[in-house]
Amino acid sequence: MRLSDFDYFLPDDLIAKRPSKRRRDSRLLVLDCAQSEIIESKFSQLTQFLRPHDLMIFNDTKVMKARLFGKKSTGGKVEILIERVISKYDVIAHIRASKSPKIHSLILLQDECKAEVVDSYNGMYELRFSGSVSNYLERYGELPIPPYLDRSAEPIDDERYQTVYAKEKGAVAAPTAGLHFDKRMLKELNDNKIDSSQITLHVGAGTFQSLREEDIQNNSLHSEFAKLDKEVCLAIENTKSRGGRVIPVGTTSMRTIETASTNKGIFPWYGETNIFIKPGYSFKMADGLLTNFHLPKSSLLMLVSAMAGKELIFKAYHYAIEHKFRFFSYGDAMLILPKGL
DSSP, X not given: OBGGGGOOOOOGGGBOOSOOSSGGGOEEEEEETTTTEEEEEEGGGGGGGOOXXXXXXXXXXXXXXXXXXXXXXXXXXXXXXXXXEOSSSEEEEEEEXXXXXXXXXXXXXXXXXXXXXXXEETTEEEEEESSOHHHHHHHHOBOOXXXXXXXXXXXXXXHHTSOTTOOEEEESSOOGGGGGOOHHHHHHHHHTTOEXXXXXXXXXXXXXXXXXXXXXXXXXXXOEEEEEOHXXXXXXXXXXXXXXXXXXXXXXXXXXXXXXXXXXXXOOEEEEEOOOOOTTOOOSSOOOEEEEOOOTTOHHHHHXXXXXXXXXXXXXXXXXXXXXXXXXXXXXXXXXXXXXX
């Protein structure tokens, strides 16, 4: 398959630039792969399409205030997007400046804080701060909302660009399928005997980067830190044994459980994953997926095509565009229920 096979035209006015009034106010497009049927619903009606003892897997990562602004010692402006905090004082970051900073040069930040450029590799930089990174980010950092929102972060984003269950700080982008859930909806899942477990995958800035090679086999994904514990593995095994379905909430949850799975089962795991799920992939643990609508020519569009089939996914996307669903991070949701389930 070619990268151009996964392109589609999206009118700009269908990109959700701001969140809905309430999290649960999103629309829901249900894709029933067994019947090749598209069902239009509301996200607040999600439980109608789930069964008792289905298991939903949530990603509990929390978005850092990872965007910083400073200047070089020579005066040039610098924008820093932290990809990962690796110690109290050290980070891996993307840097935007008129000229690439030199190794051992200093970036001047607010409150007399400085960041030294220690090293560079793979288009990113290792920086060493003169003070606590976490303290500085909390005080001066800006939430790194997606570039396609085409605006600066606003106070509402501090609340709405986090899931209500976020707790493990380390992401620079939200696991957006989870943004639809409020505490009331989580209670409704429990009341309907729909189980839940949590994994962690710290979403990196690479999630917004485009694939470049036309032959999709020649593309690779950025690595992201992920972990899941023994309790999640047991929950998945119990769900399977009872005939329930394992439904990840978002592609990050999907990629985590599939990374930790083998043909013999699923096992506790942590580390770096760059798993690239595309058409032809054989799913080991995931029986469905709750997700948002994804960018054209993206690895995530390929992932949902691997689960539902490219033809049916594009049929659903064309339906969503025709019926003016909202797209991307603050947009509406899609529930994919594959054949035989």
